Amino acid sequence: xxxxxxxIDEDALAAAQHVLRTRTKxxxxxxxxxxxxxxxxxxxxxxxxxxxxxxxxxxxxxxxDKQNYRPGPGEKRDDVTPKRGGD
Numbered sequence: 001x002x003x004x005x006x007x008i009d010e011d012a013l014a015a016a017q018h019v020l021r022t023r024t025k026x027x028x029x030x031x032x033x034x035x036x037x038x039x040x041x042x043x044x045x046x047x048x049x050x051x052x053x054x055x056x057x058x059x060x061x062x063x064x065d066k067q068n069y070r071p072g073p074g075e076k077r078d079d080v081t082p083k084r085g086g087d
Contacts, residue, residue: 013028020035022028052058 008025008029013025016022016032017025017028020028020031022031049058053060
């Protein structure tokens with residue numbers, strides 16, 4: 001891990017510490033950086049998925065069909081027949 005000296009807005013740090021429920025400044029900064037990267041990656045994944053769907057490379061109806069979900073508690077697997085493209 002790299003140790004650096006950086007000026008940080010104390011109010012923003014306190015707010016981040018509160019919402020992230022972290023105890024130390026170090027934990028707060030590391031968690032905030034992790035959260036930002038994860039959020040951007042999720043946004044990019046959604047954009048990529050939308051592009052694939054728009055191009056017809058992916059069947060969203062298949063993904064949205066709840067019969068293709070894993071069975072819930074008390075449901076039998078043989079009650080659910082997954083649909084597969086081309087099979």
